[in-house]
Amino acid sequence: MADITLSVGVRQSLAAIKSTTTAQQQQQLKLATGKRVNSALDNPVNYFTSSGLSNRARDLSSLLDSIGQGVKVIEAADKAIKALTKLVESAQASARQALQSTSTTPKVTGANTTPLTGATVLSSAGAGAFAVGDTITVNGTTILTFAAGDDVNDVINNINTNTTLNPSGGPLKVQASLNAQGQIMIEALDGAALTVSGSAAAKVSTLFGGATLTAATNTNTTRKDAAAQFDALRTQIDQLAADSSYNGINLLDGGSLKVQFNEVNTASVTISGVKFNATGLSIAASTNNWQSDKDINDALGNLTTAITKLRNQASTFGSNLSVVQTRQDFTNNLIDTLETGSDLLVLANQDEEAAKLVTLNTRQQLASTALSLATQSEQSVLRLF
Structure with missing residues (x-):
């Protein structure tokens, strides 16, 4: 056709x-x-520029989720520190309450009117005129066999370091010291009976000022109960620190957190965790049922150190949180800018x-x-x- x-x-x-x-x-x-530009055929420059801006905005949007989770991890650790601080303060209250109850630990304290010094030689008349071979015994354990030149410091040090009286690795149970009046004082920190003797009783009596050289067992139940309460709080500190995780990350149990801030991983922050159980905070268990002032004061010293650690770490986490939140806000604003710029090219x-x-x-x-x-x-x- x-x-x-x-x-x-x-x-x-x-x-x-x-x-x-x-x-x-x-x-x-x-x-x-x-959109006025729906494909590269409409306007190649605007289309590909807009696509690049949109792609980056989407990449940053996916990072916002992980940044937000990072904020929550730090917030969880910060809340746990506040709770731990309250527990430590409660433990401090228990220790101070125990101190209000007068110590009744067995003591042997010299009554000599002529003060001794650490350098006082035991062979001198004022210290008992010990002769070579004379012995001093505490609770049945010989702590010194006199040799020429031995002095008061030797007596004190030998008591404090004797592994029978004070087993290695354990708390000090028998403590010797020289008080402000120049008198030797021996204290049974665990409340057990105390006996001081020697091969020459008169010389030992002179060295210790003629005071009674025996002290019966005496347990202060108020202090014992306070020590038990303290140990219970210490257990709660361990449990709280272990329960402070968020999404599997626990900054108070040795965990760490890395927060990525851009899509190419060239900007990030790594937050190192700490071990804030009782051991990590240097809070030792009560010793000798807190029968002596020394043990309670040692515990209070540990608690003060723990409070300082908690406050310093709270400040560190606060600084980290500020950085992450600032980057979170910046990323949100940048996404808005990228999306607006992309829209201007194609809408x-x-x-x-x-x-x-x-x-x-x-x-x-x-x-x-x-x-x-x-x-x-x-x-x-x-x-x-």
Whole structure:
């Protein structure tokens, strides 16, 4: 079949209709998506620039979740430190309450009126005029066999370091010292009976000022109960520290946290955890049922150290939290900027695009009318027949 020849007017009208239809479809797509650039064909530069900005915004958005979880890990540790501080303060209260009860530990204290010094030689008359071979015994254990030159310091040191009286690795049970009056004092820190004797009783009596050289067992139940309460609080400290984890990370049980701040991992912060159980805080268990002031004061010293550690670590975590929250806010703002910049490159002006579509619809109608007029000129030929 031979090709059908159309007049110039009809072809021009059809071309106008086709062009207008294509333009209508593009405008309809812009209105439907809200974007004036929907593919690289529309505007390659804007399209790829916008895609890059959007991709980075999405990458940063995924990081925000991990940053937010990092904030929660630090907050959990901070709350745990506050709770631990309250427990340590309760332990301090128990120790101070125990101190209010007068110590009743067995003691042998010299009554000599001529003060001794650590350098006083035992062979001197004021110290008992010990002879070579004379012995001094505490609770049945010989702590010194006199040799020329031995002095008061030797007696004190030998008592404090004797592994029978004070077993290695355990708390000090028998303590000797020289008080402000220059008198030797021996104290049974655990409340057990105390006896001081020697091969020459008169010499031992002179050395210890003629005081009574025996002291019966004596347990202060108030202090014992306070020590038990202290140990119970110490157990609670261990349990609380172990329960301070968030999402499997416990900054108070030796864990650590790394928070990544950008999509290429070139900016991050690593938060090192601590071991804040009773041992990590240097809070030792009560010794000798707190029968002596020494043991209670030692415990109070440990508790003061623990409070200082907790406060310092709280400050460190607070600084870390500030950094992470600042980066979290910055990332949120940066995402908004990236998304806004991306939208500026591709979003359509809905009013303008709608007006263009209305114009195209009008042109479509005009083109259809023009096609109708063009065909009418050909139809006039039929009148000749």
